[in-house]
Amino acid sequence: MQAKLPIVSYDSPHGPRNIVSNEKDGFIVALNDKSAFAEKLNLLINDATLIEKFVENQKSKLELFSKKRVMNQWNDLVLALLQKKTTF
Template sequence: ASAFAMTSKTECFPMVLLEAQASGVPVVSYACPHGPEHIVENDRNGFLSEPENKQQFAKKLSKLMHDDQLRAKFARNSASDVARFDREPVMRKWNELFQSLQKTNQ
């Protein structure tokens, strides 16, 4: 695939964006509440479009599909960015949270 397009109006934490990025597939998504904005950095590792702005979404998707260098740039940036969601960094953050809560309750 040249690109992944996610047109959801709402999301919690769309794993599919991480899966696409981990596979080297650049993404275009609406900047719907909560999920995509935590994963996609607009113009760095993918495109975010204003929610429900179909024309902007189509323009960004078309740009991505027709620009080989941009797709390669987004794919490179995504490869390093998805590492922050690997098991070890996530478990470390959870551990830090639990330790801080434990200290607060003592």
């Protein structure tokens, strides 16, 4: 998304559905379904308008997953864990 590219992802158990909204800002296909993955990739290769739509729809998520925000969340988590450890 940061690279302003649409996403095609397998529906793996941990992650993609938390980031990609299927058919809004990318595609999520069944895990290991190579045919569906290729189909969605081919669709994007041949449809510049769809790419533009997906990239436009991604803009609202860019801040949510920005490096600064994610690093602050990790920092907060580590500090919280350290505080719990010292209370035992």
